[in-house]
Amino acid sequence: MGAIRENKILSHDADIDLAMPREVYDDYIENKIINAGFKKIKEARLLDNTLIEVTFKYKTAKVDIFLAYKKNDKIIFYDYMTTKDLSPNECIKKYGGLIVYENVVNNFELDKHLMYEKKLPIPANYHEHLIELYGLDYIYPNKNWSGADREIRKKVDFYAKIYYES
Numbered sequence: 784m785g786a787i788r789e790n791k792i793l794s795h796d797a798d799i800d801l802a803m804p805r806e807v808y809d810d811y812i813e814n815k816i817i818n819a820g821f822k823k824i825k826e827a828r829l830l831d832n833t834l835i836e837v838t839f840k841y842k843t844a845k846v847d848i849f850l851a852y853k854k855n856d857k858i859i860f861y862d863y864m865t866t867k868d869l870s871p872n873e874c875i876k877k878y879g880g881l882i883v884y885e886n887v888v889n890n891f892e893l894d895k896h897l898m899y900e901k902k903l904p905i906p907a908n909y910h911e912h913l914i915e916l917y918g919l920d921y922i923y924p925n926k927n928w929s930g931a932d933r934e935i936r937k938k939v940d941f942y943a944k945i946y947y948e949s
Contacts, residue, residue, distance in 0.1 A: 798838075798845035802860055805834065805850040813837070821846065826946045827863060830880050835861040835943060856890045862930055863943040871945065880942025886935050888915045 821839040863881040865874035894907035906912040913921045
């Protein structure tokens with residue numbers, strides 16, 4: 784969203800969120816990221832061991848890579864959270880994992896967008912894609928918006944665990 788709305792990383796965002804097809808993300812990609820100076824700090828997996836997110840850190844910046852799964856003409860990615868009254872560890876003890884949400888968006892082709900003097904891949908239909916993710920008002924900054932506000936976000940009947948790197 785920052786690439787389109789402000790042509791930069793959002794200043795109020797705590798991290799950089801990217802998505803990548805699961806079939807593209809492998810040890811080679813992970814090693815390229817690590818060799819570029821990033822440190823892998825965690826993975827999130829569904830209880831069936833499906834990888835849904837990998838987080839890296841470079842100095843003070845965090846980068847979350849959400850793994851996307853293609854199904855017919857849709858793309859599925861997952862996020863997770865605890866309940867308001869439980870810590871992540873308490874949620875895992877009570878439910879066996881963190882609560883998982885499925886986000887389904889329309890399939891899209893990639894295009895290039897110039898940001899920070901680099902051509903970066905973004906959805907070719909970025910306007911429609913950002914509306915799917917953030918609603919019609921995505922173009923207006925809203926520091927109070929959270930993933931829980933996403934209309935396409937649906938709770939599912941399976942859980943996730945986080946694995947921290949040492």
